[in-house]
């Protein structure tokens with residue numbers, strides 16, 4: 001293998017493999033992907049959709065980052081999961097494949113004054129990234145799937161195989177009906193760009209044999225024989241090597257930008273540093289926590305943080321690692337008299353064996369898909385029904401400066417950027433075009449109580465998916481093996497905490513609304529005694545709130561003068577030939593449709609989703625790079 005490549009991609013995850021795939025369509029360029037984890041597509045925990053939790057529990061495939069103790073969560077440290085495997089987080093995720101609403105992508109465009117990141121411009125990329133098998137009569141009639149072919153891609157050059165479950169639970173249908181009865185708009189395709197409504201989510205599964213379709217399945221395996229596409233697994237990038245034109249700062253006018261000339265890495269089990277030469281560009285796709293780490297280890301970031309970690313600064317870019325947002329997860333679990341739930345699989349080894357045998361024999365049964373069915377309530381309903389949201393919104397508007405200052409952590413430019421983000425988000429709430437929350441149903445227990453009564457459950461997930469709080473991640477050591485500090489600043493904005501608590505009330509309401517009430521046998525968690533807003537908040541802080549594994553924003557796509565790190569072609573400011581392609585570029589988080597945590601076969605799992613958007617980022621970078629081999 002050559003050690004010089006036109007394009008070096010750091011991280012073979014969701015976006016990284018999409019970029020590699022599209023670039024390698026041109027046989028005249030050479031590409032190498034360097035991925036820290038193994039190719040694990042052969043593991044049943046990966047390819048059988050219903051074993052989603054078991055794959056995540058394989059510690060060898062999961063970075064499982066720990067947060068700092070969170071002051072607003074009674075100083076609890078949470079775990080943020082992320083795939084450490086070829087295919088990245090799509091190899092261990094829950095395969096849900098809806099999209100966020102139009103307004104949230106339009107917010108990125110507005111923030112960047114660049115319409116190419118708005119919904120209308122991104123829709124062709126959503127379509128191009130997927131190959132959807134439309135629902136059949138059973139899925140429409142029995143499963144309640146609503147499908148709009150106008151917004152989906154099904155061409156043979158689409159990449160991610162997407163389909164609908166072939167197994168439905170009665171309680172999912174009842175719950176969707178209850179949500180509509182409670183006032184939410186009715187069934188619709190969750191990829192339509194209109195976030196108001198309840199519906200069944202597509203999944204990134206291949207319905208030809210009901211297997212997971214990860215980024216590896218979509219963008220690598222069918223193309224592995226391309227002679228110009230090289231993938232090195234079990235290899236962790238330690239730094240990018242720069243051509244430094246002259247010593248000192250690179251921010252001065254007329255000075256030539258920094259240029260990546262090589263990428264260094266270590267193979268698992270070896271101490272020796274290896275290196276590949278970058279002929280044209282490097283693309284960093286190491287994920288929201290991994291990517292800023294690679295830049296900081298390479299001397300790019302806030303120089304005080306770098307020096308404290310023993311790294312000599314090369315380029316001052318103080319927003320690297322800042323602006324981190326994560327979705328916060330919680331749930332209400334209730335006892336149910338529904339006879340078919342996922343609970344047997346969580347507790348009974350015989351049931352697992354039986355379902356495994358069904359899957360192996362003819363790809364049927366409970367393991368064929370992820371059993372969560374989704375529903376999205378509109379914000380006006382949530383807040384009008386739960387009281388004081390209009391007041392909280394007013395307070396948030398009045399306090400914008402305070403919180404922008406707090407979250408910017410002394411970074412004056414980023415303070416402007418966070419302020420601009422908050423203004424857009426608060427306006428979108430007031431206009432009822434973006435959703436701060438998601439409720440969705442899991443047909444079984446999905447909490448963390450190992451000693452719970454052995455009964456059948458319904459769980460309503462309640463996810464805060466447009467948090468205003470912003471935290472950060474940074475290195476503390478020059479040693480690649482040291483995990484970075486991760487502080488998502490959960491609930492630091494009071495609107496986040498209040499909104500999330502309101503979601504619990506909303507979830508409860510749908511559980512007792514007809515026809516859902518017909519299978520409701522009382523609440524297990526947080527528990528019927530937890531009623532007042534204060535008690536609900538306390539319960540979230542003490543135990544129920546967890547990470548939704550949905551971190552974004554640490555290499556934010558924003559103008560440099562408001563604290564951005566990359567421009568709208570995802571080029572890093574001040575660097576000539578390096579782009580970022582992964583969830584870290586999302587300046588404002590988008591809606592995720594989430595489930596978890598739950599236990600399967602004694603293994604805990606968390607479920608999350610935003611991969612459809614990350615694929616779009618990868619698809620776009622593929623196009624940016626191939627249409628513009630050098631930077632303007």
Ligand SMILES: Cc1cc2nc3c(=O)[nH]c(=O)nc-3n(C[C@H](O)[C@H](O)[C@H](O)COP(=O)(O)OP(=O)(O)OC[C@H]3O[C@@H](n4cnc5c(N)ncnc54)[C@H](O)[C@@H]3O)c2cc1C
Pocket residue numbers: 010011012013014015016034035036037056081082083084085086087088089090092093094095096097098235236237238285286287288290291294549550581582583584606607608609610611612614
């Ligand atoms: C448990 C879980 C469940 C989820 N459920 C869903 C869901 O149901 N639906 C959905 O849409 N989204 C879901 N998500 C979220 C979604 O999968 C992620 O947001 C998305 O895949 C992130 O893509 P990425 O390209 O930013 O990073 P990743 O896909 O995580 O890729 C980053 C890659 O870089 C590699 N890497 C990191 N550092 C280095 C280094 N120094 N050297 C070499 N390689 C490195 C990593 O090993 C990894 O392979 C879930 C996530 C998790 C963790």
